[in-house]
Amino acid sequence: MPLQEAELPAGFTSLRTGQYRYLIFFSSRVDGRMWCPDCVAVEKLVNETFVPESGPSAAVVYVGQKAEWKSQDNAFRKGPWHITSIPTIVRLNDVGEETSRLVEDDLLDPTKFSSFVQPRDT
Numbered sequence: 001m002p003l004q005e006a007e008l009p010a011g012f013t014s015l016r017t018g019q020y021r022y023l024i025f026f027s028s029r030v031d032g033r034m035w036c037p038d039c040v041a042v043e044k045l046v047n048e049t050f051v052p053e054s055g056p057s058a059a060v061v062y063v064g065q066k067a068e069w070k071s072q073d074n075a076f077r078k079g080p081w082h083i084t085s086i087p088t089i090v091r092l093n094d095v096g097e098e099t100s101r102l103v104e105d106d107l108l109d110p111t112k113f114s115s116f117v118q119p120r121d122t
Contacts, residue, residue: 022058
């Protein structure tokens with residue numbers, strides 16, 4: 001399944017349907033480029049992993065522009081996701097419940113990333 005995209009608040013409630021195995025929380029884009037340098041740093045790896053038809057099902061969730069993200073009222077900072085840093089990738093089970101997450105620098109660790117995206121029985 002190709003990588004899908006969701007913009008805040010569109011699709012917010014539908015993220016827990018079990019349709020996706022992974023949710024990738026990134027900064028929103030400004031002039032076609034994400035404002036978060038850490039998100040930019042992992043974007044190529046994310047695309048190489050999740051864009052191919054044979055890749056795991058995933059959706060990119062844009063958490064907002066910098067001011068929106070920095071606000072403690074940002075919807076993704078609250079339940080059910082409780083995102084505290086971007087980028088963050090959340091792995092979900094078949095019913096859309098979080099089973100684990102990989103955050104920021106861990107996404108750039110090839111061993112951790114590879115292990116994280118391996119198929120699992122959940």
